[in-house]
Amino acid sequence: MKTPAGALVPVDSESQELLGKLPVGQGLRGKYSRARNLQFHRKMFALFKLAFDAWEPDDSMQYKGQPVAKDFDRFRKDMTILAGFFNPVVNVRGEIRLEAESLSFASMKEERFEQVFKAVLTAVWTRVLQTAGYRNEQEVERVLEELLRFEQ
Template identity: 45%
Template sequence: MEILLTKAPGGALIPLDDEQAEKIRKFKPGGVIRANIAQARNAAFHRRWFKLVNWAYDIWSETAEMPTHRGQPIQPNFEKFRKDVTILTGYRHMVVGVNLEIRWEADSISFASMDNETFESLYSKTIDVIIGKVLSDPKLTADEVREHIDYLMTFDG
């Protein structure tokens, strides 16, 4: 069971809300409770990363030359783009498929898998990837790149 707590001014950990308090009431008074405490990541910062990646995806999907396969155009895919950006930031691991093909898979960016410090590093490296892989497209004019860089810098900080 996961219980969300907040630190009170006196240092005590108290339930975040009524739902969390109800979970605690299920424990018997005087019983021993084992807990693994971790500070939750900032959800707003997590949403901001997705907004950043969505913005970059919109630019990339409009400017990148999409390949064709047997005469059929291949459509861009946000999930693949998001995972590729994560891989390019260095947050990745090797996997092997049943056909023995080895490839990179993106590490999970879930709250349970990545602490604040690691996520901040991912965020910063994501900006670097966007500059190097999305905004370096030769189809973009110098003015467009400057405009995109100016907007991108609103995400930094």
């Protein structure tokens, strides 16, 4: 996001993490896109974070003797896929896999993003938040609005 002073600053944790890895004064080159609705984008990621924090996977799971950790990016992609927004791909073993559609500003128009949000809200509520004690999707939306007000 461009500040009144003309500086560019990160708008989300992903951007902040990327910029945090760069040394001060490092020049950047890249493609940019105008944000569709930054507040709505933040609301989507607040929904993912709320659900991720409430999600309690089986902590006894292991893979080849190693404990399996929950991962925010995997969770976000899984919820997007469960909401019905994915692309089927094939891997080198000939297996079909589902990849979540990108939620980036450049890859999705506002109207489509609104559809994705509604479907993700339903998937997240059904799979996670309903068992975490939320009464309905409207309550989840109220909590998200409060969280976003608190962030500002």
